[in-house]
Amino acid sequence: MTNEKNMVLSSLKLPLAAIALAASVFVLAAQPSADEVRQLLATELPKRFAAAHADGNGRLSRAEAMSAMPRVYQHFDDIDTDHDGYVTQADIERAVYEKLLPVMGR
Numbered sequence: 803m804t805n806e807k808n809m810v811l812s813s814l815k816l817p818l819a820a821i822a823l824a825a826s827v828f829v830l831a832a833q834p835s836a837d838e839v840r841q842l843l844a845t846e847l848p849k850r851f852a853a854a855h856a857d858g859n860g861r862l863s864r865a866e867a868m869s870a871m872p873r874v875y876q877h878f879d880d881i882d883t884d885h886d887g888y889v890t891q892a893d894i895e896r897a898v899y900e901k902l903l904p905v906m907g908r
């Protein structure tokens with residue numbers, strides 16, 4: 803049984819750790835479903851956001867995003883809708899719901 807499991811795992815192109823990492827930063831190459839993205843928002847975003855903003859002020863600066871949440875950094879100007887140079891967790895959630903999920907179309 804263990805050997806069968808190992809064969810299945812070794813046949814995957816990516817190590818499981820890489821898949822988990824990709825999912826946690828919302829990389830779309832893995833083609834998560836809309837439900838999976840909603841699930842990630844509920845479970846992973848609060849943890850990642852808390853870990854990413856080092857000073858704990860509830861807002862993520864561009865520099866903090868660059869080092870800890872590269873996908874957020876990549877879309878920083880879209881997410882920072884009031885253009886004050888900071889994004890909140892709510893900003894990220896809104897961006898995903900308003901911009902990402904609609905284009906996923908499922």
Ligand SMILES: [Ca+2]
Binds near residue numbers: 882884885887890
């Ligand atoms: Ca802002």
